[in-house]
Amino acid sequence: MAEALSQPVSFYQAKTGLFSWIFSTDHKRIGLLYFYAIISFFLVAMSLGFLMRLELIAPGETIMDAKTYNQVFTLHGVIMIFLFLIPSVPAFFGNFLLPLMIGTDDVAFPKLNLFSWWLYVLGGIFALLTLVVGNGPADTGWTFYAPYSVKTGTNVTMAVLAAFILGFSSILTGLNFIVTIHRLRAPKMKWFQMPLFAWALYATAWIQLLATPVIGITLLMIIAERVFGVGLFDPALGGDPILYQHLFWIYSHPAVYIMVLPAMGLISEMIPTFAKRTIFGYKAIAYSSLAIAFIGYFVWGHHMFTSGMSGPARVIFSVLTFLVAVPSAIKVFNWVATLYKGSINVKTPLLFSLAFIFQFLLGGLTGLVIGALATDIHLHDTYFVVGHFHYVMFGGAGFAFFGALHYWYGKIWGKMYNESTAQIAFWLMFIGFNVLYFPMLVLGIMGMPRRYYDYLEDFTTLNVVSTVGSWILISGIILMIYNLIVSRKKGEAAPRNPWGSTTLEWQTPSPPPLHNFDATPVVPEGNPYDHKQNKSE
Amino acid sequence: MFSNASNFVQGVDTSFAIILGASLFFLVGITGVMVYFVVRYNKNKHPEAQDVHENKKLEITWTVIPTILVLVMFYFGWTGYEPMRKIPEEGIKVKAHAQMWSWQFEYENGKYSDTLVVPKDEAVILDLISRDVVHSLYIPAFRIKEDVVPGVNNKMWFIGQELGKYNIFCAEFCGDLHSKMLSSVHVIAPEEYNVWYNDTTQPEIHPGLVVLKKNACVSCHSLDGTRIVGPSFKGIWGHEVEVITNGEERTVMVDEDYVKRSIYDPNADVVKGFNPGLMIPYQNLVTEEEVNEIIDYLKTLK
Structure with missing residues (x-):
């Protein structure tokens, strides 16, 4: 593969002007539209998180009153989950990379793809409108538990409507990816020659398509109850609050896998590249994605061990929860084994991937602690749970997202980021993250409940440590973003394949031309991570 | 541990x-x-x-x-x-009433307490009752927690085996003052417990205030003028307030009729600036006699 001397016209140059972006049906542009929206929402929700930690630096009122705090943690959760985590990897990396990775020129339904983005924007606008319309943003937590969500005077209706619309955006993206993977793979690419990121997106897409409608209808039921007084969940109106919890978690537990499976796919791309060898256990990783997606449907009840569910139901949900840990463990073993006898090049994307493994492992293992009945009864709804899901969601999915941002930075923007600054930012983030969230696990074991605006004196020290961690983490994130912005102007031009990777997106120029490839991509024989076939550097 | x-x-x-x-x-x-x-x-x-x-x-x-x-x-x-x-048949049965944002424990002899007092080495069975939203009774030192769900009769039990005082937290988010919904469990010697249990003399406070505390009124309506989620009781008696009735603003006098209506049908007249819907109707929970005691007490809150 000789490097072309003259770069063809990139997709950036093909058309210009605002409308050429917001009405574009090009998967790369839509991916970038998502990216800029997603990262903006991330920064908003991160700032809310910063304010929450500041409030919790000391017991009693520090910077805001109780109601405001409740609204802040609700908005933080709603934005991070529905506007950052769920769309982050599939809608940005998935859109940008999937057609490139499977050697095609776009997704199956480009117009539907654009429509999904518009739905995302509309949902985002509704979520933000709760700040100024009605009696202030919802104060229920992102779980909208009834009957509190039916009774509270805050603008739950609009927040729920936002989540409903965002759900449709997610469903349509999932549908699009399923059809794209089935129908549009390069002619020679068999299923087991697809990159593992494509496998991860495929498994995720089925969850998006099948689980999201459940939350859609559940959220509409809340609106029906709030606006028309239909008794569904509030016992005062003849409803059942436990029914709400079941319906909510039937979606929201699989949604956890919507957030983390694609991130695992990113890790499976980065590790072989920086180990300079093939992935260990390709099929095991592909199958485990499907297994997680499947078993993940049947474990929702573990969010309700203290709700008064029957004894046998608690036992069954606990067993199933433990079983879903096995395919996740298999993936971790495979990634570590991929480092064995490699020739490891320690660059920022690899550092983020290693941090992912450590933090995801900690998140997964603490998940076992709360999957067990006896220990969950004590830890349910404490800070242990907050620590646990931040380890999985931020330490896992978030770190994978930022690692991937560095890995594909050259491919997407055509410039290389500054390596040494990126590594400093990484270490700040890694240290800050662990100082922020590890104390939460201890606080939970000590018995501090979550969603507490105020706490007993005994919990003060660890809360102070945690808040200091948030400052370190945020400095790291700001430095990382600064570096990426500056590199866009000052970075060196990115070659086609700066890391010596083996998947198809590296065969095209950086950034790619409008129709993705300047020459028909060559699908490697056999395993997609075979570095022996692909010696180009 | x-x-x-x-x-x-x-x-x-x-x-x-x-x-x-x-x-x-x-x-x-x-x-x-x-x-x-x-x-x-x-x-x-x-x-x-x-x-x-x-x-x-x-x-x-x-x-x-x-x-x-x-x-x-x-x-x-x-x-x-x-x-x-495995909840035993025999034991001390206590009704744990959870309500935004307080705990009230009702014993078999009708005694009410805002802390859970129990004898050492005896099984205690809690009937978990919520009148409004989902709460959760959590005693970290005992490693137990169970949600208090309105309309559902959840139960939990334990045996306190060491004398002492342990925290009770509400663990399920229940609104503004969720983090203030605290109480404690006191494990005391059985003899001491018997004396405590059989002492049903009313404390030296106004009977109206007893009713207000028993029904958790004071967690939303302060006695000292502080604004919580409902209007304060201080100085309202005999004064005029602006309320919203069926979407229309009007001025009413805080008199016996108004107080009674506000307790039995709280969403009929909602004081301007406060949210309707948070307070439940107390029709079946507070008797007319008790309402009169409350009114009597409000008159003293100048």
């Missing part, structure tokens, strides 16, 4: 030790191997990578062993938990 505060602590803490121990082992082990590989196979030391595609034996091993291990963990989680669901 490993105190003996309740009959569940030993079982739960054993599960903790086993699961946390195994988790720590894997965390350190896997992270250690990962870091070792990164150092050992760094490109400077190991310039030529060797491909290892798969290894069936290894892969089967690391599927089977974790499966067995997680099932072992599940088992210990189950055995530590089982006694919590």
